[in-house]
Amino acid sequence: xxxLSVIFNKAPYGSQAGRELLDIALMAAAFDMDISxxxxxxxxxxxxxxxxxxxxxxxxxxxxxxxLELYGIETILLEQEALAHRNMTEPQLxxxxxxxxxxxxxxxxxxxxxxxxx
Amino acid sequence: xxxLSVIFNKAPYGSQAGRELLDIALMAAAFDMDISxxxxxxxxxxxxxxxxxxxxxxxxxxxxxxxLELYGIETILLEQEALAHRNMTEPQLxxxxxxxxxxxxxxxxxxxxxxxxx
Amino acid sequence: MKSxxxxxxxxxxxxxxxxxxxDDALLLIEDAVLLCHxxxxxxxxxxxxxxxxRGFATKQSHWQAVDYPQFVQLTLQYDKTVTWL
Amino acid sequence: MKSxxxxxxxxxxxxxxxxxxxDDALLLIEDAVLLCHxxxxxxxxxxxxxxxxRGFATKQSHWQAVDYPQFVQLTLQYDKTVTWL
Amino acid sequence: xxxxxxxVTASPHSSQGQxxxxxxxxxxxQQGHTLKxxxxxxxxxxxxxxxxxxxxxxxxxxxxxxxxxxxxxFELTVCVTAxxxxxxxxxxxxxxxxxxxxxxxxxxxxxxxxxLTEAMLESDRLITFG
Amino acid sequence: xxxxxxxVTASPHSSQGQxxxxxxxxxxxQQGHTLKxxxxxxxxxxxxxxxxxxxxxxxxxxxxxxxxxxxxxFELTVCVTAxxxxxxxxxxxxxxxxxxxxxxxxxxxxxxxxxLTEAMLESDRLITFG
Numbered sequence: 001x002x003x004l005s006v007i008f009n010k011a012p013y014g015s016q017a018g019r020e021l022l023d024i025a026l027m028a029a030a031f032d033m034d035i036s037x038x039x040x041x042x043x044x045x046x047x048x049x050x051x052x053x054x055x056x057x058x059x060x061x062x063x064x065x066x067x068l069e070l071y072g073i074e075t076i077l078l079e080q081e082a083l084a085h086r087n088m089t090e091p092q093l094x095x096x097x098x099x100x101x102x103x104x105x106x107x108x109x110x111x112x113x114x115x116x117x118x
Numbered sequence: 119x120x121x122l123s124v125i126f127n128k129a130p131y132g133s134q135a136g137r138e139l140l141d142i143a144l145m146a147a148a149f150d151m152d153i154s155x156x157x158x159x160x161x162x163x164x165x166x167x168x169x170x171x172x173x174x175x176x177x178x179x180x181x182x183x184x185x186l187e188l189y190g191i192e193t194i195l196l197e198q199e200a201l202a203h204r205n206m207t208e209p210q211l212x213x214x215x216x217x218x219x220x221x222x223x224x225x226x227x228x229x230x231x232x233x234x235x236x
Numbered sequence: 237m238k239s240x241x242x243x244x245x246x247x248x249x250x251x252x253x254x255x256x257x258x259d260d261a262l263l264l265i266e267d268a269v270l271l272c273h274x275x276x277x278x279x280x281x282x283x284x285x286x287x288x289x290r291g292f293a294t295k296q297s298h299w300q301a302v303d304y305p306q307f308v309q310l311t312l313q314y315d316k317t318v319t320w321l
Numbered sequence: 322m323k324s325x326x327x328x329x330x331x332x333x334x335x336x337x338x339x340x341x342x343x344d345d346a347l348l349l350i351e352d353a354v355l356l357c358h359x360x361x362x363x364x365x366x367x368x369x370x371x372x373x374x375r376g377f378a379t380k381q382s383h384w385q386a387v388d389y390p391q392f393v394q395l396t397l398q399y400d401k402t403v404t405w406l
Numbered sequence: 407x408x409x410x411x412x413x414v415t416a417s418p419h420s421s422q423g424q425x426x427x428x429x430x431x432x433x434x435x436q437q438g439h440t441l442k443x444x445x446x447x448x449x450x451x452x453x454x455x456x457x458x459x460x461x462x463x464x465x466x467x468x469x470x471x472x473x474x475x476x477x478x479x480f481e482l483t484v485c486v487t488a489x490x491x492x493x494x495x496x497x498x499x500x501x502x503x504x505x506x507x508x509x510x511x512x513x514x515x516x517x518x519x520x521x522l523t524e525a526m527l528e529s530d531r532l533i534t535f536g
Numbered sequence: 537x538x539x540x541x542x543x544v545t546a547s548p549h550s551s552q553g554q555x556x557x558x559x560x561x562x563x564x565x566q567q568g569h570t571l572k573x574x575x576x577x578x579x580x581x582x583x584x585x586x587x588x589x590x591x592x593x594x595x596x597x598x599x600x601x602x603x604x605x606x607x608x609x610f611e612l613t614v615c616v617t618a619x620x621x622x623x624x625x626x627x628x629x630x631x632x633x634x635x636x637x638x639x640x641x642x643x644x645x646x647x648x649x650x651x652l653t654e655a656m657l658e659s660d661r662l663i664t665f666g
Contacts, residue, residue, distance in 0.1 A: 002657065009336065009406075013289060014245070014267030015420050017406075020578055020618065027649040031657065041336055042246075045270060048291030056289045056425055057465035087273040092291075102339055110322060110342045114656055115403045118545055118578060118666065120527065127251065127321075131374060132330070132352030133550050135321075138448055138488065145519040149527065159251055160331075163355060166376030174374045174555055175595035205358040210376075220254055228237060228257045232526055233318040236415055236448060236536065244423065244536065247332060266422045285429070286422075304433035311531050312408055319534035321415075329553065329666065351552045370559070371552075389563035396661050397538055404664035406545075417550075419622045420579050449550050452582075455623035459633050492549045493585035493639065503589050509623065509639055 003034045005112040008043035012062070013053050017118040018046045019061045024116055026064070029071040036075035036112070037068060038105055039097060044082045047093045065096050079105055121152045123230040126161035130180070131171055135236040136164045137179045142234055144182070147189040154193035154230070155186060156223055157215060162200045165211045183214050197223055240314035243268040245321070252320040253277075261314060263307065264299060272297035283307060325399035328353040330406070337405040338362075346399060348392065349384060357382035368392060409440045411525035415536045417449035418467045424453055427535035428470055441480040443525045444471065446514075448536075451489040454482070456511035472513030482514040483521045539570045541655035545578035545666040548597045554583055557665035558600055565608050572659050573611040574601065575652045576644075578666075581619040584612070586641035602643030612644040613651045 006025045010017045029035055039047060051062050068076060078097035083089070090099065109115055124143045128135045147153055157165060169180050186194060196215035201207070208217065227233055238259045243252050244266035256262065261279035264271055269286045275298065282299035294301045302310065311317050323344045328337050329351035341347065346364035349356055354371045360383065367384035379386045387395065396402050412431065416423020431441060446454060458468045475482050489510075490499060496510040510516065526532045542561065546553020561571060576584060588598045605612050619640075620629060626640040640646065656662045 004656075007340075011267050011270055011290070013286075014422050016578065017420075023617070023649060024577075024652065028653050028656075030650070031653050033653075040340070042267075042270065045290060050293075051289065051291040053289045055285055056422065058289075058425075059461065059463055086270075106340055106342055109340055109403065110324065110345075113322075113401060114662060115324075115401065116543075116664065117404065117406045122526075125255075129352050129355055129375070131371075132552050134448065135550075141487065141519060142447075142522065146523050146526075148520070149523050151523075158255070160352075160355065163375060168378075169374065169376040171374045173370055174552065176374075176555075177591065177593055204355075224255055224257055227255055227318065228239065228260075231237075231316060232532060233239075233316065234413075234534065235319065235321045242533075244426075265426055283426075286426075304429050305437060307430060308434045308437055308439070311410075311533055317531065317533050319536055321534075321536040327663075329556075350556055368556075371556075389559050390567060392560060393564045393567055393569070396540075396663055402661065402663050404666055406664075406666040417547075417579070420547075449547070452623065457625050457630070457635050457637060457639060458623040459620040459625065459635060461621065490589040491591065493582065493588040495587050495589065500587070505587050505589060507587060507637055507639055509587060509637055 001032060001034050002113045003111060004028050004114045004116070005036045005038055005109055007038045007040060007115060007117045008046050009041040009117065011042040011045040012051065013056060013058060021116060021118040022061055022064055025073060026071055029073055035073045036077065036108060037073055038077045038108065040079040040082050040105065044078060044086065044088065047078065047097060049092055049094050062094065066094055068096065077105055077108060119150060119152050120231045121229060122146050122232045122234070123154045123156055123227055125156045125158060125233060125235045126164050127159040127235060129160040129163040130169065131174060131176060139234065139236040140179055140182055143191060144189055147191055153191045154195065154226060155191055156195045156226065158197040158200050158223065162196060162204065162206065165196065165215060167210055167212050180212065184212055186214065195223055195226060237315035240310055240317045242317055242319045246270050248320055255320070261310070263302070263310060272299055274298070281310065322400035325395055325402045327402055327404045331355050333405055340405070346395070348387070348395060357384060359383070366395065407439050408530040409442055409528070410434050411442045411529040411532050412444045413522060413532060413534045414444055414446050414450040415448035415534065418453040418458065423535040424450070424467045425465065428467065428474070430533065431474060435478050441478065442529050443481040443483055443521065445483050445485070445522045445525055447485045447488050447522065449492070451484045451492055451494050454484045454489065454494050454511055454514040455509045457509050468511050472511055475513055484514050484516050485519055486516045487519070489516055537568050537570065538660040539572055539658070540564050541572045541659040541662050542574045543652060543662060543664045544574055544576050544580040545664065547579035548583040548588065553665040554580070554597045555595065558597065558604070560663065561604060571608060571610040573613055573651065573655045575613050575615070575655055577615045577618050577652065579622070581614045581622055581624050584614045584619065584624050584641055584644040585639045587639050598641050602641055605643055614644050614646050615649055616646045617649070619646055
């Protein structure tokens with residue numbers, strides 16, 4: 001089974017990157033692949049709990065991160081250094097990702113057959 | 119007479135910003151304005167002498183910087199800190215800009231009526 | 237002349253600050269509101285809508301929150317605006 | 322598995338390096354060739370066309386210059402590519 | 407009361423600047439100020455295509471600008487050079503450049519960069535949204 | 537000899553990625569490799585408009601891709617979701633979404649994101665140009 005990693009490294013709403021990358025992950029999940037979602041850098045803002053982009057008349061795609069498991073995407077990694085560096089703590093986030101260190105993420109990317117970023 | 123500063127802070131060819139900002143400066147020069155062109159940060163790459171974007175099938179807009187004086191744009195400032203920080207020296211550049219320090223550029227922006235960046 | 241600087245990308249903060257004169261003010265909008273935890277200048281504002289949209293509470297910010305009507309007023313209180321891109 | 326990382330924006334260098342494993346290689350293209358003066362990794366390449374287009378000579382670069390045919394070959398020498406955006 | 411013009415260079419598809427400009431415009435009009443012109447330049451010109459079709463639960467920026475401009479009588483001006491290279495054209499420019507079709511929304515007009523300089527000189531404030 | 541596919545998300549108007557992808561494609565074809573599909577996503581879909589009209593002394597990326605795809609028989613596939621929100625449409629999608637006109641260049645086809653996954657699974661290498 002091919003292993004795919006999608007790496008979120010951009011904050012939401014200033015660009016469409018996060019949302020369009022999420023769509024790639026969901027589509028790939030319909031095929032028989034082992035998919036991981038990895039959040040690093042400003043990508044950790046994608047997982048903030050209380051997002052309200054409806055006030056910008058944009059759709060809130062963050063609830064879909066909570067549904068990733070239903071789509072068979074069970075590996076969700078969050079770089080703890082990125083969180084600490086941004087003065088953020090785990091309780092501010094959606095409870096979906098496993099906190100891990102940079103070295104683990106590096107190994108995970110290394111072992112993937114495909115890697116997508118947007 | 120209104121004073122306009124256009125600030126180039128992006129490298130050429132990875133984006134159209136430099137070229138489109140140059141077009142704003144040239145158009146404004148047709149009106150009766152006191153125009154300055156200011157190069158800071160990665161904008162100093164706009165003035166590299168031996169650009170050959172024709173190999174990317176793009177037009178080389180850098181010769182136009184040499185013609186700015188003909189358009190009545192006589193103040194062309196280059197931030198010397200930006201040059202040093204990039205391991206670049208004046209002989210690598212088109213001979214059009216006056217090297218100056220960040221404090222002078224700050225004052226110049228402060229005294230402008232309008233400032234454009236792209 | 238005093239300027240209102242408008243910043244929409246957090247990656248551009250440092251260069252923007254280096255261009256600002258002491259009496260100038262800075263307004264964070266769009267993705268730049270992610271800088272809300274950073275230490276502030278004396279005249280520093282943040283667009284409330286963009287902060288809330290991204291999941292932050294106004295009280296989490298060290299910057300003075302403004303709404304769009306106040307944003308318009310700020311542009312008139314200063315002699316010019318500089319959108320730092 | 323060994324990866325070829327492709328970088329097109331100089332601002333993303335640091336984050337890209339932090340994701341790379343020791344055996345991975347890095348190829349600079351587009352605006353990322355502006356990093357040509359920086360110190361290099363052991364497997365580090367730079368796209369010659371993009372370097373020359375911007376006004377640099379190949380000899381000014383500390384990175385190994387490659388052309389497009391070599392770029393294609395590099396993508397096959399490594400197990401996968403990662404375009405770091 | 408003051409006169410404003412806006413320079414909008416933000417892509418409507420991959421940045422938030424068009425929305426910020428729109429909200430800023432609504433706020434200034436509500437305060438009784440005058441808006442002379444929105445000048446679209448760079449990727450900002452992409453908003454002028456009547457073929458833009460965002461998801462139904464999101465804002466349609468093309469139509470939002472058009473509605474506001476008609477209600478409050480200000481100009482939506484698209485730079486011709488920036489527009490043509492980005493595939494935004496009206497029937498006249500399509501004809502001149504041998505293009506098959508056009509896509510400019512009727513609330514927008516195509517003009518030259520001089521309209522930006524004019525807006526700058528004839529407004530109390532010119533605000534850029536990029 | 538290997539089979540390649542490309543994912544192109546770079547804007548044709550404000551980045552260099554489309555050009556890099558085109559040159560990469562030419563080089564791989566010259567070496568005798570096979571190209572299955574170019575999948576355009578994000579701002580990359582903007583290249584598929586036949587109304588794109590760059591200055592005459594610069595490359596026309598829309599036509600360059602079309603020419604190469606016809607000569608070498610590979611697919612230029614545009615993601616339908618990304619395309620519609622960015623104002624790129626063919627006649628069928630225009631009809632379905634009540635849009636007045638269309639602008640898709642005939643060398644390109646509109647399809648779903650599944651075509652990207654398929655390309656990934658059926659190619660030896662999938663290279664992204666963003």
